[in-house]
Each structure stands twice: as structure tokens, then as C-alpha cells.
Amino acid sequence: MRLRLWVAAPPDTPLLTLNTARGRIHWQEWRRLTALWREAGAEAARWELEAVEGVTLPLEHRVFVEALPVQPRRPLADPGAHTPTVKAIIDGLGDAGWLKGDDPVHVQGICCWAPVHRKGRCGVVIYLTNLP
Numbered sequence: 553m554r555l556r557l558w559v560a561a562p563p564d565t566p567l568l569t570l571n572t573a574r575g576r577i578h579w580q581e582w583r584r585l586t587a588l589w590r591e592a593g594a595e596a597a598r599w600e601l602e603a604v605e606g607v608t609l610p611l612e613h614r615v616f617v618e619a620l621p622v623q624p625r626r627p628l629a630d631p632g633a634h635t636p637t638v639k640a641i642i643d644g645l646g647d648a649g650w651l652k653g654d655d656p657v658h659v660q661g662i663c664c665w666a667p668v669h670r671k672g673r674c675g676v677v678i679y680l681t682n683l684p
Contacts, residue, residue: 553682559596559641561674562588567621567667568636569629586640593644593678610652611682614660617642618679621667631666634676638664641676650680 561567565588573582619641621634642659645651652658660683 555680557596557600557645557678557680559589559593559644559676559678562592565589565592567623567629567634567674567676568640569633570635571633573636586636589637589640590644590647592675593641594648595644597645597648597650609650611650611658611680614658614683615651616660616681616683617662618665618681619662620665620677620679622670622673622675622677623667624670624672624674626669628667628669632664634667635662635664637676638662638678641678645678645680 565585566572568582568585568589577585617638619634619638621629621637623629639654639662642651642654642662646654
């Protein structure tokens with residue numbers, strides 16, 4: 553089973569990158585932005601909950617997470633650069649009850665695909681695959 557979820561960027565919130573995580577912004581601003589992405593992940597999961605029929609939540613087995621960042625502008629970031637955004641979204645999925653946790657028992661792995669450009673769109677497509 554593979555679930556797909558679109559997590560739109562909160563208003564005026566950029567995708568977080570590993571470069572910004574290395575102290576390029578103040579820690580309080582980093583914390584604020586991370587919280588916004590976490591809430592966006594939770595909100596998207598709550599919104600999609602009704603569309604996911606036949607799925608028992610929280611997901612009982614381990615999951616593999618794939619993330620496809622969508623950037624509104626170029627140049628495109630390196631593959632994996634948006635890992636901090638994906639991590640915050642995964643925390644939000646836990647908050648919404650989709651995942652029991654984000655530890656290795658519940659999340660087997662995370663793959664961040666190279667971002668794509670879509671003018672005017674900013675967010676992340678999340679794919680969750682149940683593993684045996």
C-alpha cells in the first residue's frame with residue numbers, strides 16, 4: 553500500500569534546507585518555521601483522512617517515506633537539501649495520528665528526491681509505503 557499526500561507550504565514560509573539549518577538564520581526563526589511545517593503536515597493529514605478509505609491509522613507497520621519537494625523558483629536545491637522540511641512534516645503526520653512514531657521502529661527510511669520546479673507552487677509530495 554502506498555499513500556500520497558500533498559503538503560502545501562504555509563503562507564510566506566520557505567522550504568527549509570540543510571544550508572539554512574547550519575546557522576544561516578536565528579534559532580528562534582528556525583524553530584518557528586519548523587513548527588509551521590509540522591503543523592502543515594498535520595493539517596494535510598487531517599484533511600486527507602476522509603479520502604483514505606480502508607486504511608487503518610495509525611499505520612501499523614513500518615513505513616518508508618519518499619518526499620518530492622516542489623519549489624516555486626529556480627535554481628533547484630540539491631537532492632536531500634530539503635530534509636529538514638520533510639522531518640518536520642513527518643512529525644506532523646505523527647501529531648495527526650497517521651504514524652505511531654518517527655523512530656526506526658516506525659519509519660524504516662526516508663528518501664528525498666531531487667526537487668522539481670512548479671511556478672507558483674511550494675510544498676512537498678509525501679509518499680508513505682507500508683513495509684512488512
